[in-house]
Amino acid sequence: MAAVNAQIKRGSAELAVLTLLAENPLHGYEIAKQIEAQTGGVLRFDMASLYPMLHRLERKGWVKAEWHTLPNGRRRRCYRLTAAGRKQIAPLRAQWRAFFQALESVTGFQNA
Amino acid sequence: MPDWKQIVRKNLGVFEVCSPEFTEELAAHLEDNYEALLGEGLPTEIAFQHTLGQIEGRRRIWLVLRFLQEELMTGFMREAALPGLMTSAATGLFYWTLALGHIRGNVIWLLGGPLPLWWWCLLPICGALGAILSRRNGRSSLQRIAASLLPSVTLGTLILLLFAIGFTLSGFVNHYQLVSARLESLGLVPPGFAIIPAAFSLLGAAIAEVRTKKFRPLA
Numbered sequence: 001m002a003a004v005n006a007q008i009k010r011g012s013a014e015l016a017v018l019t020l021l022a023e024n025p026l027h028g029y030e031i032a033k034q035i036e037a038q039t040g041g042v043l044r045f046d047m048a049s050l051y052p053m054l055h056r057l058e059r060k061g062w063v064k065a066e067w068h069t070l071p072n073g074r075r076r077r078c079y080r081l082t083a084a085g086r087k088q089i090a091p092l093r094a095q096w097r098a099f100f101q102a103l104e105s106v107t108g109f110q111n112a
Numbered sequence: 113m114p115d116w117k118q119i120v121r122k123n124l125g126v127f128e129v130c131s132p133e134f135t136e137e138l139a140a141h142l143e144d145n146y147e148a149l150l151g152e153g154l155p156t157e158i159a160f161q162h163t164l165g166q167i168e169g170r171r172r173i174w175l176v177l178r179f180l181q182e183e184l185m186t187g188f189m190r191e192a193a194l195p196g197l198m199t200s201a202a203t204g205l206f207y208w209t210l211a212l213g214h215i216r217g218n219v220i221w222l223l224g225g226p227l228p229l230w231w232w233c234l235l236p237i238c239g240a241l242g243a244i245l246s247r248r249n250g251r252s253s254l255q256r257i258a259a260s261l262l263p264s265v266t267l268g269t270l271i272l273l274l275f276a277i278g279f280t281l282s283g284f285v286n287h288y289q290l291v292s293a294r295l296e297s298l299g300l301v302p303p304g305f306a307i308i309p310a311a312f313s314l315l316g317a318a319i320a321e322v323r324t325k326k327f328r329p330l331a
Contacts, residue, residue: 029144052182
């Protein structure tokens with residue numbers, strides 16, 4: 001699978017994380033693993049990209065983090081989507097759709 | 113099981129100071145990663161080294177930089193203070209370059225002393241720089257003005273502070289000539305190094321604003 005440029009990856013990360021959290025709350029490691037699994041390893045987040053981004057989303061009020069104690073007694077900081085975050089998904093999707101349509105019209109990448 | 117919290121504290125001490133919660137979160141991530149590798153059948157030592165590799169060397173530096181970028185470079189810092197700081201640095205650089213090149217400020221004698229005309233002429237560049245950087249990072253016109261004016265405001269504050277200290281000390285010394293000299297320079301220094309530079313910086317910011325609006329791509 002082709003590697004994805006860091007800038008593109010960074011831009012798409014917020015949408016990927018918000019979409020994932022729309023389903024259910026997850027902690028950082030689960031978010032990273034689920035995105036990696038669902039994208040077949042194309043999108044892969046290391047700690048340096050994932051956690052600062054999660055904290056940024058938290059500051060924006062799009063996600064809320066809470067410490068949960070798991071059945072095995074370990075504490076994990078779980079992120080859940082807020083109402084404000086849920087509202088962001090549709091505009092972000094629309095932006096990405098417009099971006100891909102524009103790109104497609106220039107490069108015809110769907111037929112490439 | 114390795115004590116990942118301790119390992120994170122040892123490798124990334126800066127987080128323990130800035131955000132202990134972040135330390136715990138990273139430790140939890142490493143713990144999960146380590147256990148997942150063991151679950152895949154990797155030997156303990158290899159799983160440990162592989163997990164540790166995520167917070168060592170180049171990755172450690174990158175993690176710290178990203179953390180600082182996200183945690184500290186927010187709001188006012190990103191939109192006004194940093195552009196203002198860059199503007200101040202450019203202003204200082206121009207001033208010292210002129211001084212080193214022996215391009216002295218004795219060009220005009222407006223208020224009974226030398227004033228840095230050539231430096232003023234370069235200040236619109238600094239003002240424009242502040243405004244452009246602020247526009248790139250921020251939104252409001254007020255923040256763009258603040259960024260381009262920061263050097264003048266800082267210099268002005270510093271000058272007034274120095275004068276206040278100077279006058280207080282002169283009062284103790286009770287030396288008429290000293291007070292008189294200070295009053296004379298009070299008429300020269302603030303305009304020369306704060307008020308007029310502010311005007312020149314604003315001019316640059318205004319030009320940058322007009323140019324950016326003129327060449328803004330159609331949405």
